[in-house]
Amino acid sequence: MxxxxxxxxxxxxxxxxxxxxxxxxxxxxxxxxxxxxxxxxxxxxxxxxxxxxxxxxxxxxxxxxxxxxxxxxxxxxxxxxxxxxxxxxxxxxxxxxxxxxxxxxxxxxxxxxxxxxxxxxxxxxxxxxxxxxxxxxxxxxxxxxxxxxxxxxxxxxxxxxxxxxxxxxxxxxxxxxxxxxxxxMTRYVKGFLGNRIQAAVVREALHLLESGVADAVAIDAVIRDALALRWATIGNFGANHTNADEGITQYFGRYEPSFATLMNDLDSAPPRFDPSLLRAVGLAVEAREGVTGVDALIRRRDVMLTELRQLKHRHDQG
CATH class of the missing domain: 3.40.50.720 (NAD(P)-binding Rossmann-like Domain)
Incomplete structure:
Protein backbone atom coordinates (compact mmCIF):
# COMPACT_ATOMS: atom_id res chain seq x y z
CA MET A 1 0.00 0.00 0.00
CA MET A 185 -3.50 14.89 23.75
CA THR A 186 -0.71 15.20 26.33
CA ARG A 187 -2.46 13.45 29.24
CA TYR A 188 -5.65 11.61 30.10
CA VAL A 189 -8.73 13.47 31.30
CA LYS A 190 -12.15 11.86 31.63
CA GLY A 191 -14.17 12.48 28.47
CA PHE A 192 -11.13 13.79 26.57
CA LEU A 193 -11.55 17.10 24.71
CA GLY A 194 -14.68 16.79 22.61
CA ASN A 195 -16.96 15.09 25.09
CA ARG A 196 -16.03 17.51 27.87
CA ILE A 197 -16.81 20.49 25.66
CA GLN A 198 -19.97 18.79 24.41
CA ALA A 199 -21.08 17.97 27.95
CA ALA A 200 -20.75 21.61 28.96
CA VAL A 201 -22.92 22.73 26.03
CA VAL A 202 -25.49 19.94 26.53
CA ARG A 203 -25.76 20.67 30.24
CA GLU A 204 -26.54 24.35 29.69
CA ALA A 205 -28.85 23.69 26.71
CA LEU A 206 -30.92 21.24 28.78
CA HIS A 207 -30.89 23.63 31.74
CA LEU A 208 -32.26 26.44 29.55
CA LEU A 209 -34.90 24.08 28.19
CA GLU A 210 -35.97 22.58 31.53
CA SER A 211 -36.13 25.97 33.23
CA GLY A 212 -38.39 27.38 30.51
CA VAL A 213 -36.02 30.03 29.15
CA ALA A 214 -36.63 28.91 25.55
CA ASP A 215 -37.83 25.90 23.59
CA ALA A 216 -35.60 23.33 21.86
CA VAL A 217 -35.90 24.90 18.41
CA ALA A 218 -34.84 28.32 19.72
CA ILE A 219 -31.88 26.90 21.63
CA ASP A 220 -30.77 24.88 18.62
CA ALA A 221 -31.12 27.95 16.39
CA VAL A 222 -28.57 29.85 18.46
CA ILE A 223 -26.15 26.93 18.13
CA ARG A 224 -26.91 25.84 14.56
CA ASP A 225 -27.36 29.27 12.97
CA ALA A 226 -24.83 31.30 14.97
CA LEU A 227 -22.25 29.69 17.25
CA ALA A 228 -21.67 26.50 15.27
CA LEU A 229 -21.28 28.38 11.99
CA ARG A 230 -18.32 30.23 13.46
CA TRP A 231 -16.96 27.13 15.18
CA ALA A 232 -17.20 25.13 11.94
CA THR A 233 -15.01 27.60 10.10
CA ILE A 234 -12.33 28.75 12.55
CA GLY A 235 -13.04 27.00 15.88
CA ASN A 236 -13.80 28.43 19.30
CA PHE A 237 -10.51 30.22 19.90
CA GLY A 238 -10.49 31.38 16.29
CA ALA A 239 -13.91 32.94 16.83
CA ASN A 240 -12.66 34.59 20.03
CA HIS A 241 -9.65 35.96 18.16
CA THR A 242 -11.86 37.61 15.52
CA ASN A 243 -14.29 39.18 17.98
CA ALA A 244 -12.11 42.26 18.50
CA ASP A 245 -10.01 44.29 16.08
CA GLU A 246 -6.83 43.56 18.05
CA GLY A 247 -7.62 39.89 18.64
CA ILE A 248 -8.28 37.55 21.53
CA THR A 249 -6.29 39.46 24.16
CA GLN A 250 -8.32 42.60 23.57
CA TYR A 251 -11.56 40.59 23.40
CA PHE A 252 -11.17 38.87 26.76
CA GLY A 253 -9.60 41.98 28.26
CA ARG A 254 -12.76 43.83 27.34
CA TYR A 255 -15.32 41.15 28.26
CA GLU A 256 -13.61 39.26 31.10
CA PRO A 257 -16.03 40.66 33.76
CA SER A 258 -19.04 39.69 31.66
CA PHE A 259 -17.72 36.19 31.06
CA ALA A 260 -16.87 35.77 34.75
CA THR A 261 -20.42 36.76 35.70
CA LEU A 262 -21.91 34.34 33.16
CA MET A 263 -19.61 31.49 34.15
CA ASN A 264 -20.52 31.90 37.81
CA ASP A 265 -24.19 31.82 36.82
CA LEU A 266 -23.73 28.51 34.94
CA ASP A 267 -23.40 26.55 38.18
CA SER A 268 -26.81 24.89 37.81
CA ALA A 269 -27.89 21.44 38.97
CA PRO A 270 -27.32 18.63 36.45
CA PRO A 271 -30.25 18.23 34.01
CA ARG A 272 -32.90 15.58 34.70
CA PHE A 273 -32.90 14.00 31.20
CA ASP A 274 -36.67 13.56 31.51
CA PRO A 275 -37.76 10.99 28.86
CA SER A 276 -41.03 12.75 28.00
CA LEU A 277 -39.22 16.05 27.51
CA LEU A 278 -36.54 14.39 25.40
CA ARG A 279 -39.16 12.69 23.20
CA ALA A 280 -40.75 16.10 22.62
CA VAL A 281 -37.35 17.51 21.71
CA GLY A 282 -36.80 14.73 19.16
CA LEU A 283 -40.17 15.38 17.53
CA ALA A 284 -39.48 19.11 17.44
CA VAL A 285 -36.13 18.53 15.74
CA GLU A 286 -37.70 16.23 13.14
CA ALA A 287 -40.47 18.76 12.45
CA ARG A 288 -37.94 21.56 12.06
CA GLU A 289 -35.87 19.50 9.60
CA GLY A 290 -38.92 18.25 7.71
CA VAL A 291 -38.19 14.55 8.29
CA THR A 292 -39.80 11.65 10.12
CA GLY A 293 -37.62 9.29 12.10
CA VAL A 294 -33.98 9.18 13.14
CA ASP A 295 -32.76 7.42 9.98
CA ALA A 296 -34.04 10.25 7.79
CA LEU A 297 -32.45 12.82 10.10
CA ILE A 298 -29.11 10.95 9.99
CA ARG A 299 -29.19 11.03 6.19
CA ARG A 300 -29.99 14.75 6.17
CA ARG A 301 -27.11 15.33 8.60
CA ASP A 302 -24.68 13.31 6.49
CA VAL A 303 -25.60 15.12 3.28
CA MET A 304 -25.05 18.52 4.89
CA LEU A 305 -21.80 17.39 6.53
CA THR A 306 -20.49 16.12 3.18
CA GLU A 307 -21.37 19.37 1.44
CA LEU A 308 -19.83 21.42 4.25
CA ARG A 309 -16.61 19.40 4.13
CA GLN A 310 -16.44 19.87 0.37
CA LEU A 311 -16.80 23.62 0.82
CA LYS A 312 -14.16 23.74 3.55
CA HIS A 313 -11.81 21.64 1.41
CA ARG A 314 -12.13 24.10 -1.49
CA HIS A 315 -11.28 27.00 0.83
CA ASP A 316 -8.37 25.10 2.40
CA GLN A 317 -6.94 24.46 -1.06
CA GLY A 318 -6.99 28.20 -1.73
Whole structure:
Protein backbone atom coordinates (compact mmCIF):
# COMPACT_ATOMS: atom_id res chain seq x y z
CA MET A 1 0.00 0.00 0.00
CA UNK A 2 1.26 3.54 -0.73
CA UNK A 3 2.63 5.77 2.03
CA UNK A 4 1.36 5.06 5.50
CA UNK A 5 -1.76 3.18 4.46
CA UNK A 6 -2.06 -0.23 6.14
CA UNK A 7 -2.70 -3.25 3.94
CA UNK A 8 -5.31 -4.76 6.25
CA UNK A 9 -7.46 -3.22 9.00
CA UNK A 10 -9.71 -5.16 11.36
CA UNK A 11 -12.65 -3.39 12.98
CA UNK A 12 -13.82 -5.04 16.19
CA UNK A 13 -17.34 -3.93 17.03
CA UNK A 14 -19.86 -3.24 14.26
CA UNK A 15 -22.14 -0.66 15.85
CA UNK A 16 -22.66 2.95 14.81
CA UNK A 17 -19.01 3.93 15.32
CA UNK A 18 -17.56 0.71 13.95
CA UNK A 19 -19.53 0.96 10.73
CA UNK A 20 -18.34 4.52 10.14
CA UNK A 21 -14.74 3.34 10.43
CA UNK A 22 -15.34 1.04 7.44
CA UNK A 23 -15.68 4.01 5.14
CA UNK A 24 -12.63 5.75 6.62
CA UNK A 25 -10.36 2.89 5.52
CA UNK A 26 -12.15 1.30 2.56
CA UNK A 27 -12.32 4.56 0.60
CA UNK A 28 -8.52 4.37 0.39
CA UNK A 29 -8.51 0.80 -0.88
CA UNK A 30 -7.51 -0.74 2.45
CA UNK A 31 -8.77 -4.29 3.01
CA UNK A 32 -11.24 -4.10 5.91
CA UNK A 33 -12.47 -7.02 8.00
CA UNK A 34 -15.47 -6.34 10.24
CA UNK A 35 -15.93 -8.44 13.37
CA UNK A 36 -18.66 -8.42 15.98
CA UNK A 37 -19.56 -11.08 18.56
CA UNK A 38 -23.10 -10.95 17.14
CA UNK A 39 -23.01 -12.29 13.54
CA UNK A 40 -26.37 -10.65 12.84
CA UNK A 41 -24.83 -7.27 13.65
CA UNK A 42 -22.14 -7.87 11.04
CA UNK A 43 -24.86 -8.50 8.46
CA UNK A 44 -26.74 -5.36 9.50
CA UNK A 45 -23.57 -3.31 9.22
CA UNK A 46 -22.71 -4.61 5.76
CA UNK A 47 -26.31 -3.93 4.67
CA UNK A 48 -25.96 -0.39 6.02
CA UNK A 49 -22.74 0.06 4.04
CA UNK A 50 -24.43 -0.94 0.79
CA UNK A 51 -27.39 1.37 1.40
CA UNK A 52 -25.28 4.31 2.58
CA UNK A 53 -22.94 4.08 -0.39
CA UNK A 54 -25.88 3.74 -2.80
CA UNK A 55 -27.40 6.92 -1.36
CA UNK A 56 -24.08 8.72 -1.78
CA UNK A 57 -23.83 7.58 -5.40
CA UNK A 58 -27.32 8.96 -6.03
CA UNK A 59 -26.35 12.26 -4.35
CA UNK A 60 -23.17 12.49 -6.43
CA UNK A 61 -20.81 12.27 -3.46
CA UNK A 62 -19.33 8.92 -4.47
CA UNK A 63 -18.84 7.39 -7.91
CA UNK A 64 -20.31 4.02 -8.76
CA UNK A 65 -16.74 2.79 -9.29
CA UNK A 66 -15.69 3.96 -5.81
CA UNK A 67 -18.75 2.29 -4.28
CA UNK A 68 -17.86 -1.00 -5.93
CA UNK A 69 -14.27 -0.65 -4.75
CA UNK A 70 -15.27 -0.03 -1.13
CA UNK A 71 -17.70 -2.92 -1.05
CA UNK A 72 -15.05 -5.15 -2.58
CA UNK A 73 -12.54 -4.13 0.12
CA UNK A 74 -14.88 -5.02 2.99
CA UNK A 75 -15.84 -8.37 4.43
CA UNK A 76 -17.35 -9.68 7.64
CA UNK A 77 -15.78 -12.33 9.87
CA UNK A 78 -17.54 -13.81 12.92
CA UNK A 79 -14.43 -15.62 14.17
CA UNK A 80 -12.19 -13.20 16.07
CA UNK A 81 -8.95 -15.12 15.52
CA UNK A 82 -9.49 -15.26 11.76
CA UNK A 83 -10.49 -11.60 11.70
CA UNK A 84 -7.23 -10.59 13.40
CA UNK A 85 -4.80 -12.99 11.76
CA UNK A 86 -3.39 -10.57 9.16
CA UNK A 87 -4.29 -7.20 10.66
CA UNK A 88 -1.81 -4.32 10.45
CA UNK A 89 -4.11 -2.01 12.42
CA UNK A 90 -7.03 -2.87 14.71
CA UNK A 91 -9.75 -0.38 15.67
CA UNK A 92 -11.82 -1.56 18.64
CA UNK A 93 -15.32 -0.09 19.05
CA UNK A 94 -16.80 -2.35 21.73
CA UNK A 95 -19.22 -1.30 24.51
CA UNK A 96 -17.92 1.43 26.83
CA UNK A 97 -17.20 -0.83 29.81
CA UNK A 98 -13.68 -1.12 31.20
CA UNK A 99 -13.91 -4.86 31.98
CA UNK A 100 -15.18 -5.57 28.45
CA UNK A 101 -12.41 -3.58 26.79
CA UNK A 102 -9.68 -5.02 29.04
CA UNK A 103 -10.73 -8.58 28.22
CA UNK A 104 -11.02 -7.77 24.53
CA UNK A 105 -7.61 -6.09 24.38
CA UNK A 106 -6.08 -9.16 25.98
CA UNK A 107 -7.50 -11.17 23.06
CA UNK A 108 -6.34 -8.58 20.52
CA UNK A 109 -2.84 -8.65 21.97
CA UNK A 110 -2.76 -12.45 21.87
CA UNK A 111 -4.23 -12.94 18.39
CA UNK A 112 -2.74 -10.18 16.24
CA UNK A 113 0.65 -10.01 14.53
CA UNK A 114 3.24 -8.55 16.90
CA UNK A 115 3.62 -5.21 15.11
CA UNK A 116 -0.08 -4.46 14.58
CA UNK A 117 -1.37 -1.26 16.18
CA UNK A 118 -4.19 -1.82 18.68
CA UNK A 119 -6.44 1.26 18.84
CA UNK A 120 -9.51 1.89 20.97
CA UNK A 121 -12.47 4.09 20.04
CA UNK A 122 -13.21 4.58 23.75
CA UNK A 123 -15.02 7.85 24.40
CA UNK A 124 -14.14 8.28 28.08
CA UNK A 125 -11.99 5.44 29.43
CA UNK A 126 -8.26 5.67 30.04
CA UNK A 127 -6.24 3.68 27.50
CA UNK A 128 -3.72 3.20 30.31
CA UNK A 129 -6.32 1.22 32.27
CA UNK A 130 -7.49 -0.70 29.20
CA UNK A 131 -3.95 -1.79 28.25
CA UNK A 132 -2.48 -2.09 31.74
CA UNK A 133 -0.44 -5.27 32.22
CA UNK A 134 -0.60 -6.43 28.61
CA UNK A 135 2.54 -7.83 27.08
CA UNK A 136 1.84 -5.66 24.06
CA UNK A 137 0.98 -2.44 25.91
CA UNK A 138 3.69 -0.73 23.83
CA UNK A 139 1.40 -0.85 20.74
CA UNK A 140 -1.89 0.19 22.37
CA UNK A 141 -3.34 3.64 21.67
CA UNK A 142 -6.56 5.56 22.09
CA UNK A 143 -8.03 6.75 18.78
CA UNK A 144 -11.36 8.31 19.71
CA UNK A 145 -13.40 9.42 16.67
CA UNK A 146 -16.47 11.60 16.37
CA UNK A 147 -19.73 10.32 14.94
CA UNK A 148 -19.78 9.61 12.04
CA UNK A 149 -16.02 9.01 11.72
CA UNK A 150 -15.98 9.12 7.91
CA UNK A 151 -17.47 12.63 7.86
CA UNK A 152 -15.98 14.16 11.03
CA UNK A 153 -12.23 13.73 10.56
CA UNK A 154 -10.85 14.69 14.00
CA UNK A 155 -9.59 11.74 16.08
CA UNK A 156 -8.40 12.26 19.66
CA UNK A 157 -5.12 10.38 20.18
CA UNK A 158 -3.33 9.29 23.36
CA UNK A 159 -0.99 6.51 24.42
CA UNK A 160 -0.87 4.48 27.62
CA UNK A 161 2.03 4.88 30.07
CA UNK A 162 3.76 1.94 28.41
CA UNK A 163 2.95 2.87 24.81
CA UNK A 164 5.97 3.20 22.56
CA UNK A 165 5.92 6.81 21.24
CA UNK A 166 6.75 5.39 17.82
CA UNK A 167 3.54 3.32 17.90
CA UNK A 168 1.45 6.42 18.62
CA UNK A 169 3.22 8.30 15.84
CA UNK A 170 2.58 5.38 13.48
CA UNK A 171 -1.12 5.29 14.42
CA UNK A 172 -1.42 9.02 13.74
CA UNK A 173 0.33 8.58 10.38
CA UNK A 174 -2.04 5.77 9.39
CA UNK A 175 -5.10 7.82 10.23
CA UNK A 176 -3.71 10.90 8.47
CA UNK A 177 -3.13 8.81 5.35
CA UNK A 178 -6.80 7.79 5.53
CA UNK A 179 -8.00 11.40 5.61
CA UNK A 180 -8.47 11.79 9.36
CA UNK A 181 -7.05 14.59 11.53
CA UNK A 182 -5.22 13.14 14.57
CA UNK A 183 -5.49 15.41 17.62
CA UNK A 184 -2.67 14.59 20.06
CA MET A 185 -3.50 14.89 23.75
CA THR A 186 -0.71 15.20 26.33
CA ARG A 187 -2.46 13.45 29.24
CA TYR A 188 -5.65 11.61 30.10
CA VAL A 189 -8.73 13.47 31.30
CA LYS A 190 -12.15 11.86 31.63
CA GLY A 191 -14.17 12.48 28.47
CA PHE A 192 -11.13 13.79 26.57
CA LEU A 193 -11.55 17.10 24.71
CA GLY A 194 -14.68 16.79 22.61
CA ASN A 195 -16.96 15.09 25.09
CA ARG A 196 -16.03 17.51 27.87
CA ILE A 197 -16.81 20.49 25.66
CA GLN A 198 -19.97 18.79 24.41
CA ALA A 199 -21.08 17.97 27.95
CA ALA A 200 -20.75 21.61 28.96
CA VAL A 201 -22.92 22.73 26.03
CA VAL A 202 -25.49 19.94 26.53
CA ARG A 203 -25.76 20.67 30.24
CA GLU A 204 -26.54 24.35 29.69
CA ALA A 205 -28.85 23.69 26.71
CA LEU A 206 -30.92 21.24 28.78
CA HIS A 207 -30.89 23.63 31.74
CA LEU A 208 -32.26 26.44 29.55
CA LEU A 209 -34.90 24.08 28.19
CA GLU A 210 -35.97 22.58 31.53
CA SER A 211 -36.13 25.97 33.23
CA GLY A 212 -38.39 27.38 30.51
CA VAL A 213 -36.02 30.03 29.15
CA ALA A 214 -36.63 28.91 25.55
CA ASP A 215 -37.83 25.90 23.59
CA ALA A 216 -35.60 23.33 21.86
CA VAL A 217 -35.90 24.90 18.41
CA ALA A 218 -34.84 28.32 19.72
CA ILE A 219 -31.88 26.90 21.63
CA ASP A 220 -30.77 24.88 18.62
CA ALA A 221 -31.12 27.95 16.39
CA VAL A 222 -28.57 29.85 18.46
CA ILE A 223 -26.15 26.93 18.13
CA ARG A 224 -26.91 25.84 14.56
CA ASP A 225 -27.36 29.27 12.97
CA ALA A 226 -24.83 31.30 14.97
CA LEU A 227 -22.25 29.69 17.25
CA ALA A 228 -21.67 26.50 15.27
CA LEU A 229 -21.28 28.38 11.99
CA ARG A 230 -18.32 30.23 13.46
CA TRP A 231 -16.96 27.13 15.18
CA ALA A 232 -17.20 25.13 11.94
CA THR A 233 -15.01 27.60 10.10
CA ILE A 234 -12.33 28.75 12.55
CA GLY A 235 -13.04 27.00 15.88
CA ASN A 236 -13.80 28.43 19.30
CA PHE A 237 -10.51 30.22 19.90
CA GLY A 238 -10.49 31.38 16.29
CA ALA A 239 -13.91 32.94 16.83
CA ASN A 240 -12.66 34.59 20.03
CA HIS A 241 -9.65 35.96 18.16
CA THR A 242 -11.86 37.61 15.52
CA ASN A 243 -14.29 39.18 17.98
CA ALA A 244 -12.11 42.26 18.50
CA ASP A 245 -10.01 44.29 16.08
CA GLU A 246 -6.83 43.56 18.05
CA GLY A 247 -7.62 39.89 18.64
CA ILE A 248 -8.28 37.55 21.53
CA THR A 249 -6.29 39.46 24.16
CA GLN A 250 -8.32 42.60 23.57
CA TYR A 251 -11.56 40.59 23.40
CA PHE A 252 -11.17 38.87 26.76
CA GLY A 253 -9.60 41.98 28.26
CA ARG A 254 -12.76 43.83 27.34
CA TYR A 255 -15.32 41.15 28.26
CA GLU A 256 -13.61 39.26 31.10
CA PRO A 257 -16.03 40.66 33.76
CA SER A 258 -19.04 39.69 31.66
CA PHE A 259 -17.72 36.19 31.06
CA ALA A 260 -16.87 35.77 34.75
CA THR A 261 -20.42 36.76 35.70
CA LEU A 262 -21.91 34.34 33.16
CA MET A 263 -19.61 31.49 34.15
CA ASN A 264 -20.52 31.90 37.81
CA ASP A 265 -24.19 31.82 36.82
CA LEU A 266 -23.73 28.51 34.94
CA ASP A 267 -23.40 26.55 38.18
CA SER A 268 -26.81 24.89 37.81
CA ALA A 269 -27.89 21.44 38.97
CA PRO A 270 -27.32 18.63 36.45
CA PRO A 271 -30.25 18.23 34.01
CA ARG A 272 -32.90 15.58 34.70
CA PHE A 273 -32.90 14.00 31.20
CA ASP A 274 -36.67 13.56 31.51
CA PRO A 275 -37.76 10.99 28.86
CA SER A 276 -41.03 12.75 28.00
CA LEU A 277 -39.22 16.05 27.51
CA LEU A 278 -36.54 14.39 25.40
CA ARG A 279 -39.16 12.69 23.20
CA ALA A 280 -40.75 16.10 22.62
CA VAL A 281 -37.35 17.51 21.71
CA GLY A 282 -36.80 14.73 19.16
CA LEU A 283 -40.17 15.38 17.53
CA ALA A 284 -39.48 19.11 17.44
CA VAL A 285 -36.13 18.53 15.74
CA GLU A 286 -37.70 16.23 13.14
CA ALA A 287 -40.47 18.76 12.45
CA ARG A 288 -37.94 21.56 12.06
CA GLU A 289 -35.87 19.50 9.60
CA GLY A 290 -38.92 18.25 7.71
CA VAL A 291 -38.19 14.55 8.29
CA THR A 292 -39.80 11.65 10.12
CA GLY A 293 -37.62 9.29 12.10
CA VAL A 294 -33.98 9.18 13.14
CA ASP A 295 -32.76 7.42 9.98
CA ALA A 296 -34.04 10.25 7.79
CA LEU A 297 -32.45 12.82 10.10
CA ILE A 298 -29.11 10.95 9.99
CA ARG A 299 -29.19 11.03 6.19
CA ARG A 300 -29.99 14.75 6.17
CA ARG A 301 -27.11 15.33 8.60
CA ASP A 302 -24.68 13.31 6.49
CA VAL A 303 -25.60 15.12 3.28
CA MET A 304 -25.05 18.52 4.89
CA LEU A 305 -21.80 17.39 6.53
CA THR A 306 -20.49 16.12 3.18
CA GLU A 307 -21.37 19.37 1.44
CA LEU A 308 -19.83 21.42 4.25
CA ARG A 309 -16.61 19.40 4.13
CA GLN A 310 -16.44 19.87 0.37
CA LEU A 311 -16.80 23.62 0.82
CA LYS A 312 -14.16 23.74 3.55
CA HIS A 313 -11.81 21.64 1.41
CA ARG A 314 -12.13 24.10 -1.49
CA HIS A 315 -11.28 27.00 0.83
CA ASP A 316 -8.37 25.10 2.40
CA GLN A 317 -6.94 24.46 -1.06
CA GLY A 318 -6.99 28.20 -1.73
Missing amino acids: PGNLPAHVTLVGAGVIGRGWIRVFARHGVAVTVHDPDPAQIDRTLDWLERDLAADVTAGFVSAEARTKMLGCTRGEADLARALAVADYVQESAPEKLEVKRALFADLDRLTPAEAILASSTSALDIGEIARGLAGERRCVMAHPFNPPHLLPAVEMLGAAGTDPAALTKACAILSACGQIPVR
